[in-house]
Amino acid sequence: MVNNERTTCLVVGGGPAGLVLGLLMARGGVDVTVLEKHEDFLRDFRGDTVHASTLTLLDELGLGERFAAIPQRAMTRMRVQLDAGTAELADMRRLPGAHQHVAMVPQWDFLDLIADAAAQEPTFALRRNAEFTGLLRDGGRVVGARYRDRVDGSEHEIRASVTVACDGRGSAVAAAAGMRARSFGVPMDVWWFRLPRLDNDPSGAALRLSTGHFAVLIDRGDYWQVAYLIKKGSDGPLRAAGIEAFRRRIAGLLPWMSERLAALESFDDVKLLDVELNRMRRWDADGLLLIGDAAHTMSPVGGVGINLAVADAVAAARLLAPALRSGGIVPRALLHRVQRRRYWPTVVVQSVQKLAHRALIAGPVLENAPATVPAGPMPTFDDTVDPKTVAPTSALPLPLRLLQRFPVLQGVPARLVALGPLPEHAPDWARRPEAALRG
Structure with missing residues (x-):
């Protein structure tokens, strides 16, 4: 009936x-x-x-x-963390209203x-x-x-x-x-996972960019929600390498969080977003x-x-x-x-978004992404990339240099987002x- x-x-x-x-x-x-x-x-x-x-x-x-x-x-702010240090990307405090x-x-x-x-x-x-x-x-x-x-x-x-x-x-x-x-074709998929957040960690959101790697960290209070980009269609082979290889990969990108990676007990803690x-x-x-x-x-x-x-x-x-x-x-x-x-x-x-895929993600990140991470113990770091270290202006690409020199421009990406x-x-x-x- x-x-x-x-x-x-x-x-x-x-x-x-x-x-x-x-x-x-x-x-x-x-x-x-x-x-x-x-x-x-x-x-x-x-x-x-x-x-x-x-x-x-x-x-x-x-x-x-x-x-x-x-x-x-x-x-209220978004930052990008490069190997040389951190730069301001968007300042929501410049929004109207x-x-x-x-x-x-x-x-x-x-x-x-x-x-x-x-x-x-x-x-x-x-x-x-x-x-x-x-x-x-x-x-x-x-x-x-x-x-x-x-x-x-x-x-x-x-x-x-x-x-x-x-x-x-x-x-x-x-x-x-x-x-x-x-x-429209996209070059990447995204792995989502959580890592513990400490009281003295930076707040807000940050982009972590290095040759072959790109991650977004979102402050959720007591934990970080992390998005890590992988090549489109590479989820299966990377998971087959095991969770320990993934922990080493993230430790190389976020050394200041290396001691927290034990929170990733298995790939059940890593969720795939099939990007479209x-x-x-x-x-x-x-x-x-x-x-x-x-x-x-x-x-x-x-x-x-x-x-x-x-x-x-x-x-x-x-x-x-x-x-x-x-x-x-x-x-x-x-x-x-x-x-x-x-x-x-x-x-x-x-x-x-398509421009970001081509100019930022598909080129310097995914084309240089390592297919595997060498076996061995978790790496240790004497010279870590401190997320609170301000990157020297000379080490930044031109768009980021302009955003640091003229902070009012940080309102533009803030408005778009x-x-x-x-x-x-x-x-x-x-x-x-x-x-x-x-x-």
């Missing part, structure tokens, strides 16, 4: 884009249902960043105080906050354990979706005026619609819209994927909610307006004062 349901806006995927879109649609008076595959949000996210533009959005939605109460770390930082907070806490706020709206519904299984069509138009309850196995059909795919990279909705992305960079040529079909990673999968360079996905959701709600509230069929031309607004910021960010090319703001009808929500 198939259970039949009806809503106005159906959102597939309860990630940042899906829940923000659901909240805004509900505040716009639109009946909205969000399908989330899992029971909760307690999963191993690695994009646990809330950017300055999203912090401003939370203020506009009346959720700033609630968010501030969540335990978090503030990243009230939020001059990027908040490092577990993504499940952020998602719980948005879901709880949306649940206060009478037109919002969140279906958990709801696994998308297919699209409903009427002729050539998408008119909803099928989903399976993962608890009791029941099958459901839910019809909607508009269906929005927010189910991330490898979108099942896009595949069901026959939509294929244009893929792609973009749909068209984000819409009749009755269907794709946003966030479903429309454009980003490289981890800059960590801006969540930022763009939330901005997509805000733009989609502003453009579509008034039409959905008034009833009737939303024309495809209106759906396409979302892509027209959000396409060029996506292209700008992906172009910067923390704000993005086109920050989106909550429409007036979605804004709430903090006091009203507390009441």
